[in-house]
Amino acid sequence: MPPAAYRSQEWFARERGRLFRRVWQFAGLKTMLGEHNAFITREVCGVPVVIQNFDGELRAFENLCLHRGAKLQWERAGRRPLLCRYHGWGYDKAGAPANIPLHDELYRFSTAERAGMCLRSFALRTVGNLVFINMNAEPIPFEQQFDAGFIASLESSSNAYDGEVITTTWTGRFNWKLAYENLRDANHPRFVHAQTLARSVDFICNVDEALVIDADAEPAPGAGRDLLRRFSWGGRDAPLRGVAPYAWRGMVERWGSDDAYYNWLAFPNLHIASGDGGHAFTIEHHVPLAPDRTAIEIYWMTAKKRRPYPYSSTVLLALMHGSKLVVGEDVRVMESVQAGLHDDAPQGNQGAFEASNRLIERWYMDLMENGGEF
Amino acid sequence: MSSRFVIGRGPMLDIAMATWSAVQPDAAPARVEICQRADYGFDWSALDAIDRDAEVFVAFDETFGNFSRLEIFQAAIERGLHMPALVSPRAMVAAGVRLGPSCYVGDCAVIGAGSSVEYNSVVHAGALIGAGVRIKSSCWIGLGVRLADHAEIGMHCTLREGVIVAPGTKIGRNCELGIAGVYREDIAAKTVFDPRYDEPIVVYGG
Numbered sequence: 001m002p003p004a005a006y007r008s009q010e011w012f013a014r015e016r017g018r019l020f021r022r023v024w025q026f027a028g029l030k031t032m033l034g035e036h037n038a039f040i041t042r043e044v045c046g047v048p049v050v051i052q053n054f055d056g057e058l059r060a061f062e063n064l065c066l067h068r069g070a071k072l073q074w075e076r077a078g079r080r081p082l083l084c085r086y087h088g089w090g091y092d093k094a095g096a097p098a099n100i101p102l103h104d105e106l107y108r109f110s111t112a113e114r115a116g117m118c119l120r121s122f123a124l125r126t127v128g129n130l131v132f133i134n135m136n137a138e139p140i141p142f143e144q145q146f147d148a149g150f151i152a153s154l155e156s157s158s159n160a161y162d163g164e165v166i167t168t169t170w171t172g173r174f175n176w177k178l179a180y181e182n183l184r185d186a187n188h189p190r191f192v193h194a195q196t197l198a199r200s201v202d203f204i205c206n207v208d209e210a211l212v213i214d215a216d217a218e219p220a221p222g223a224g225r226d227l228l229r230r231f232s233w234g235g236r237d238a239p240l241r242g243v244a245p246y247a248w249r250g251m252v253e254r255w256g257s258d259d260a261y262y263n264w265l266a267f268p269n270l271h272i273a274s275g276d277g278g279h280a281f282t283i284e285h286h287v288p289l290a291p292d293r294t295a296i297e298i299y300w301m302t303a304k305k306r307r308p309y310p311y312s313s314t315v316l317l318a319l320m321h322g323s324k325l326v327v328g329e330d331v332r333v334m335e336s337v338q339a340g341l342h343d344d345a346p347q348g349n350q351g352a353f354e355a356s357n358r359l360i361e362r363w364y365m366d367l368m369e370n371g372g373e374f
Numbered sequence: 375m376s377s378r379f380v381i382g383r384g385p386m387l388d389i390a391m392a393t394w395s396a397v398q399p400d401a402a403p404a405r406v407e408i409c410q411r412a413d414y415g416f417d418w419s420a421l422d423a424i425d426r427d428a429e430v431f432v433a434f435d436e437t438f439g440n441f442s443r444l445e446i447f448q449a450a451i452e453r454g455l456h457m458p459a460l461v462s463p464r465a466m467v468a469a470g471v472r473l474g475p476s477c478y479v480g481d482c483a484v485i486g487a488g489s490s491v492e493y494n495s496v497v498h499a500g501a502l503i504g505a506g507v508r509i510k511s512s513c514w515i516g517l518g519v520r521l522a523d524h525a526e527i528g529m530h531c532t533l534r535e536g537v538i539v540a541p542g543t544k545i546g547r548n549c550e551l552g553i554a555g556v557y558r559e560d561i562a563a564k565t566v567f568d569p570r571y572d573e574p575i576v577v578y579g580g
């Protein structure tokens with residue numbers, strides 16, 4: 001892709017409008033939203049968003065009070081009614097300010113004025129334990145973005161997640177697209193992760209002949225809509241050279257029984273993996289902050305515990321440190337690619353094994369330059 | 375045959391050996407290395423060879439949230455071994471301070487009146503612990519860490535060099551304060567401040 005796709009502010013803004021505001025994006029974990037009034041907050045496409053549980057129903061709203069714009073929920077996650085701290089306006093599950101303290105004495109809004117007040121809301125969809133939102137007023141069908149088999153695999157595996165979750169965010173100095181390209185490149189682990197991941201997993205890097213033909217073919221008109229589904233896939237990726245018999249692995253309800261490395265890649269910016277045959281799962285969410293800056297939100301959870309054990313959060317921390325090492329290796333490479341880019345930098349020469357990236361690139365460039373097909 | 379043993383590994387084993395020698399220069403303890411397998415399970419044969427009623431001190435680092443040291447501690451209890459606290463003669467511990475089994479207080483550490491250190495916790499050399507401070511079990515208080523009066527440190531916390539905890543501040547269990555600086559606000563359990571990360575690592579649920 002041209003260097004501007006990774007560097008230009010104008011491009012970044014256009015991409016936000018044409019891609020991110022139209023696709024379903026990962027927003028969080030249902031396990032963190034299990035009880036009435038549980039909430040999570042985040043920023044999506046520069047918009048502060050709150051996802052809140054109202055008596056078991058999850059709703060996504062813009063996290064800004066309709067009175068004078070204070071944030072409604074301040075913490076990253078917690079449990080609290082949807083209530084503004086500034087002057088106490090309280091909101092119901094429709095997003096209406098159902099309770100305005102001292103309304104008749106101090107505000108005196110007409111019935112019509114009050115009826116017109118409603119928090120901006122966003123479409124929300126859960127798949128197993130994964131929560132997705134869509135920023136568009138008329139969202140594309142979820143099934144247009146992901147195929148049924150992929151959705152079923154996400155649902156089954158994420159339903160195995162335990163409710164105890166460790167999470168952190170770090171900031172990478174690279175464009176988010178370098179991350180999705182890197183994740184669809186099975187030839188890098190043997191070089192980038194030679195001392196870490198590649199010691200325990202034999203990643204299989206094949207040339208997908210059908211994909212090569214499609215990536216090189218002239219696209220049929222109208223084919224763009226169906227292409228989107230082909231950018232996401234998941235499940236068993238590579239065999240493991242054994243799973244170490246750590247004590248904690250005996251204390252969780254493993255998902256499946258395959259000694260395999262599982263990978264789920266959900267376009268545009270979500271990666272889920274289980275590197276130990278379904279005993280633990282990690283979510284990596286690459287959130288674009290600026291053309292050259294990406295938040296890497298990392299989550300880890302084991303499969304459901306059979307019963308609580310005292311050192312479970314220490315297991316999660318050890319898993320997180322593993323990510324720091326391995327994802328850190330990816331981040332270093334991606335940051336070096338980003339740092340080398342300049343307006344006249346040469347474009348890459350991608351090989352047959354990179355057909356899926358070329359297919360995405362063709363669709364993406366059509367979207368960015370011609371408005372594309374959704 | 376010695377009836378005093380320091381059991382563990384690494385630098386903490388050396389530190390504890392030196393401290394015990396300073397406490398009792400005429401009766402050096404036996405040094406027992408404990409081995410950990412690739413799956414992190416311990417080989418208990420060294421512990422099994424020790425006679426019941428012997429005195430042991432568990433000298434093990436803060437690995438795995440201090441749970442590895444706790445595992446050895448529990449194995450020693452199960453075998454009927456005695457585990458008094460090990461306090462450097464160069465530490466200054468106020469009268470009445472409660473020190474639990476197998477806890478450690480290093481050279482020049484100061485612990486103020488009314489404080490307590492529960493079992494299996496380590497207070498390294500030079501730590502300054504104020505009055506009325508509570509350090510729960512299986513903690514690791516690094517070199518020179520300062521805990522102001524009435525601070526509370528939950529179990530299994532690791533506080534590294536350069537950490538200062540302000541008066542009355544409560545640190546929840548399983549926290550790691552690894553970034554030097556003053557911690558003035560209460561910290562939720564299972565929060566980790568690690569200098570390699572851009573933001574704190576937090577745990578929800580469970």
Ligand code: FES
Pocket residue numbers: 065066067068069070084085086087088089
């Ligand atoms: S800004 Fe929210 S109630 Fe005033």
Ligand SMILES: [Fe+2]
Pocket residue numbers: 182188189192193326330
């Ligand atoms: Fe990688």
